[in-house]
Amino acid sequence: MTTVHSPAPRSGRASRTATALVVTLVLALLLVFFILPVIWLLLAPTKTAGELISDAPLSFGSFHNLAAAWDHLISFQGAAILVWLKNSAVYSVGSLAITILTSIPAGYALALTRFRGRKLLLMITLTVMIMPSAALVLPIFLELNLFHLIGTAWSVILPFSFFPFGVYLVYIYFATSLPRSILSAARLDGASEWQIFLKIALPLARPVVALVAFFSFVGNWNNFFLPYLVLPSSDAFPVQVGLNQLLTSTPSFNPVAGAGLNITSPELALAILISILPVLVVFLFSQRALVSGMLAGSTK
Amino acid sequence: MTSLDIRGAAPAADPIGRRTSVRRPAAGGLAGYLFVSGYVVLLLAFGVFPTGYAAYLALTNDRGQFTGLGQFVKVVQDFRFLPAFGDIVVYLVLWLVLLVVLSVGAAVILRGRMRPGLSATLRFLFYVPGALAGIASVLVWLFMLDPSVSPVGWLISAAGFGNFAAVLAPGNLPVILVLIAFWAGAGGWMVVMYGALNNIPDEVIEAARIDGAGPWRTAWSVQIPMIKKWIAYMTILAFAAGTQIFVEPQLLQTASLGRVSPTWSPNQLAYLYAFQKGDFNGAAAISIFLLVLGLACAGVLVTRSGLFTVDDNE
Known part of the structure; x- marks a missing residue:
């Protein structure tokens, strides 16, 4: 399925590039949509409540924070x-x-x-x-x-x-x-x-x-x-x-x-x-x- | 399903088949009953009985007197009843359109236009949030929608929602619920649709290609029509499940500090009848409406879709 049939109709190459672009864009958006929340969730417990607001959303906090969160939760x-x-x-x-x-x-x-x-x-x-x-x-x-x-x-x-x-x-x-x-x-x-x-x-x-x-x-x-x-x-x-x-x-x-x-x-x-x-x-x-x-x- | 069809067709015409089908109930019959007995007990206890009991409650009052359709009239006249159904209609329309378009579209792309390894990886990544179905998905989205902590806080702010409270305005609920449902459920459906596409024999696709159809044409005229049944299956299951929505609006209600109606969905209204008003009869009446809706969907799928050919030569 990977190969695209070669004798493409007139509009040919340009439309194929456009299609590829749309496809890539759709997949990229879906990927971000599905995965970003998961990544955020994995990183969140490594930060304090304050850092969650102040730091970059996708940054890693520290293991110390993670341990603290665990202690609080327990x-x-x-x-x-x-x-x-x-x-x-x-x-x-x-x-x-x-x-x-x-x-x-x-x-x-x-x-x-x-x-x-x-x-x-x-x-x-x-x-x-x-x-x-x-x-x-x-x-x-x-x-x-x-x-x-x-x-x-x-x-x-x-x-x-x-x-x-x-x-x-x-x-x-x-x-x-x-x-x-x-x-x-x-x-x-x-x-x-x-x-x-x-x-x-x-x-x-x-x-x-x-x-x-x-x-x-x-x-x-x-x-x-x-x-x-x-x-x-x-x-x-x-x-x-x-x-x-x-x-x-x-x-x-x-x-x-x-x-x-x-x-x-x-x-x-x-x-x-x-x-x-x-x-x-x-x-x-x-x-x-x-x-x-x-x-x-x-x-x- | 072919083997089932063949089996279904044979005995009617064939005298030998007929003879065996007469003999079999005697031979396999008793064993058959024993094999299904455990399941039948559960079916009676948690399928049939609760349905019957809910119907009984819906037709009587708290002293057990028969009240005809009185309970139904009472709940329909409740000022929250129609709005609750209205809410889920809006939600369902949005959800189903998005689900069908994107899950089928993504499946076609994943099936056709890329390296198999990449396709497998993407399918897996799309599907992972499914592990967070239920309450976990709602909690995750409470964070995603809070501009102060969300990784797309800038986007939410740009859309005109300055803070979490603004995002959780009651009017936004259908959109929020669709986001949650899509995030936790669409990836799984993409995988399923991909699987359905995969079941189309290669020769069919090859034939379309030889006839000069490009990938889009093949998708639209060959692949999608061939998985039409599965698309209907997905749509009806998603519709039926959507009518029952409870957990998501219930949690959003908590998180919105009470601004979202506690009776946003019909199931929440039934819950309120049972737990806050102690009106089990009214709650049963609402649940009967929902049961009928669920049964209707199931009935359509079972009898009309052709997906569940039950071979039958009784």
Whole structure:
């Protein structure tokens, strides 16, 4: 694709140069737009709140400032950020485990077995998967409230583990990569449905497990709305909700509540960085997963 | 999807296929139910039940008496209801136009006109902010939009906003929300659109080239039409998600020291009903409106787009 076809029409070279210029400009602007905030964020905790205003925006402060920001952040409500991170890990990984355990067999069954109601289940799954999950948050809150589950870890883990997109990914994966003839052959050989699943399907499922895990983990880790509604106390907050609390304790964004706390802009920037670290790590290795997940179905 | 289509077509015509499809429910049926059981429990508990319960609440009052459409009428008549929907309409129009034009445009450029290594690097860099989706992206943009600390403070000042308070004027909210959404989400979509373009067989592009089409012509007449379904998919998903916006305006409201309306979006209004007024019935009524909107989008995609051919020979 790199070479441009040579016998170009009349206007030729000049228009091609203009095009190249426009293309370069668009890409450069996009690059700045996407990356500048990230660079700023990486540098912000190395400066004091004063330096953030007075120094050049993209300058490096000092490691001393970074350490100070860390100390201030840790001393906020007695290392609350570490508790929040632990909570996020418990909620994300806990629901991820349940998601995997339920979605792999479900997707497999939808793709390769036949049972009454299969098509209905598939249609419902597709619909709920496309429907934004936020639409169900308030109804789920009302339900949890009815059953007095508000405030427990389960009130976050269980709703998170309902992940129709995961089921759909598994469904597509098996429907396109596991020929039904293999299963028929195994059935003829007398293998039970359970054996077929364990011995044939499961070993093939590794790539899709990774895919489901990626989407589930990132979604759970970044989720704010549900935990914000159902978890009343700071000790139970995941880090996303904790960040909200930090924001309301930062004087520049909330002069009233911030008095007496050491949480200023650099601390907040550091907290943002820490909170996204796990997702960032996953992201660094997952661009391919994103594409294959979002395009599931069209590839074959 | 071809394998699915073939499978879908065969049994209807073919007597052998028919025989197996009759036999199968007996053989695979029970196992099928067992395999889906865990998921079905979650689906009932966190999909079906909450929807039904919200509908029940929306049709009754706080003493459980049936009130028909009373709750719906009440929330629609709330002076904040229509403005909240108006707000998201403005936001959605801006967001979707920008998303479609730039993500498809960028994907075409990245797919066609540069060294593969450079393209991969750029895609990666565009996509990185996606890791900051949710609250982190809003916080980052609070800094980016504060002229006193922003690396583009000069630009913000030049645009006529002398300080942070001026930037966070309520009228600017749709633009700010679009910036945030684009920053955290567009890179991922660019990667996805690039992937869709990549699935177009090389021979097709080659044929267009031999026919004398330049890169733009090829993009407009061949590549974009071939990924039309995926563009529709992106648009509908982004639209559906946009109608539910909550976190972003909620945080901007905090940061604007209360100048931005606490009921900017419909979900915030539902939140206010539930948490400040303790009116769960009213909150449920608003959430039903939002659910219906989400369901409608999903319904359109599932039934009309052709992306989700469910093979079917029941």
